Amino acid sequence: MRLVESADVPESPQRQEDTQDRDTQTRRRPLADLAALIRPSHAAKAILLVPVALIGAAPPTPAEVVEVMWATVAFMVASAAVYIGNDIADRHRDRLHPVKRHRPVAAGRVSVLTAAACCAVLLAVLAAVVARSPAASWPVLVYLVLNVAYTRLLKHLPLIDVGTVAVGFVLRVLQGYEVTGDRVPGWLLITVFSMSLLLLIGKRRRELLEGGAPHRPALRGYSMELTNWLLQIASVLALVSGLMYLRDEGPFGPQHGQTAMMLSTPFALFALFRYLQLQLVHKEGGDPVRVLLRDRVMVANSVVWAAVLGVTLLLVHL
Known part of the structure; x- marks a missing residue:
């Protein structure tokens, strides 16, 4: 016997609550998808790297702190615009990847037109930030040009x-x-470059295991053996350049630099080993x-490594 619920019978409290939850998720999902476009967690790249210039022998001035904050914001906005542009350009290939196919544009939850509009808004915000000091903003502008070339061509070239x-x-x-306006340490640039290579090669290695060349054509120029060798080379270069x-x-200055290097060696080695x-x-x-x-x-x-170096730096200044 089949029971048919009358339309005049009011819904149960549980059903009403479930309906409200679904409506709330429906309203929130577009906002979450728009937020996912800009990869909020990847803002850590700018937050960690741009302010490195403030770590010097002399305490930074308030004006320098403000300028570095604006520079950090500029790179956060620029990278967010680049992520959206890449998602639009790679939406077809991303659908072949087990993880990236869930990205908002690849999954179809955000239209190409909406994503392009968000990218345009971010570029307008970036233009306003760069207008404060155009001459000093050449790195972020080079970053944008480089990523356009990367999206169009360079991302398909192995290595x-x-x-x-x-x-x-x-x-x-x-x-x-x-x-x-401070002098750029050459060893620091080599360290950042080699550490980035290490992480990126590790990412390519993982992509070889997960999806292979259909998702990223450049993977045709990699193999597991090659990535294992490249990981070793990048690890050695990152370790040596960082300690130098x-x-x-x-x-820490010439008098205490060697002490900082010796204290950092076990932490740096453990980080690479991990x-x-x-x-x-x-x-x-x-x-x-x-x-x-x-992790x-x-x-x-x-954290322990930073605490040790922080105490060392404090003792040096005192």
């Missing part, structure tokens, strides 16, 4: 693709030093931001 993205991280550091920066060009463990043993590393900011072991090591 050139990871090098191009790594240059973007170097430009973030240069932007901070450009607005402060602390010894010769860091904020990253390689995540890559080769736990099969992680597809999202470098997630690895660096959400508890990596975060704990970084």
Whole structure:
């Protein structure tokens, strides 16, 4: 016997609550999709790299802090616009990837027109920020031009693709030093470049395991053996250049640089060992931001390392 619920019978409280929850999720989903377009977690790249210029032998002035804050905002806005542009250009290939197919544009939850409008708004905001100091904003402008070339051509060239993205991280550091007017440490730039290469090669390695060349044509120029060798080379270069920066060009001065280098060696080695463990043993590393900011072991090591260097720097100044 089939029971038919009368239209005159009021809905149960549970059904009304479920309906309200679905309506709330429907309203919130577009906002969440628009927020996902700009990759909020990736703002950490600018927040961590641009203010490095403030870490010097002398305390920064309030004016320098303000300028670095504006420079950080400029790179956050520029990178968000680049992410949206890449999502629009790669929407067809992203649908072939097990993770990226859930991105708002690839999944069809945000139309190409809406995404393009958001990108245009971000570029307008960036233009307003750059207008404050056009001459000192050349790194962020080069970053935009470089990413246009990356989207159109460079991302399809093996090895050139990871090098191009790594240059973007170097430009973030240069932007901070450009607005402060301080001398750019050469060893620091090499460290940032090689560390970026390490994370990017690890990402390519993970993509080889997950999707292969249909998602990213440049992967045809990589193999697991090649990425394993490249990880080793980038690890050695990042370790050596980072320690040389602390010894010769860091904020500790010539008298205490060697002490900072010696104190940092075990932390730097452990960070590299942990990253390689995540890559080769736990099969992680597809999202470098997630690895660096959400892996508890990596975060704990970084916090203790920063505390040790912070106390050392304080003692140097005192």
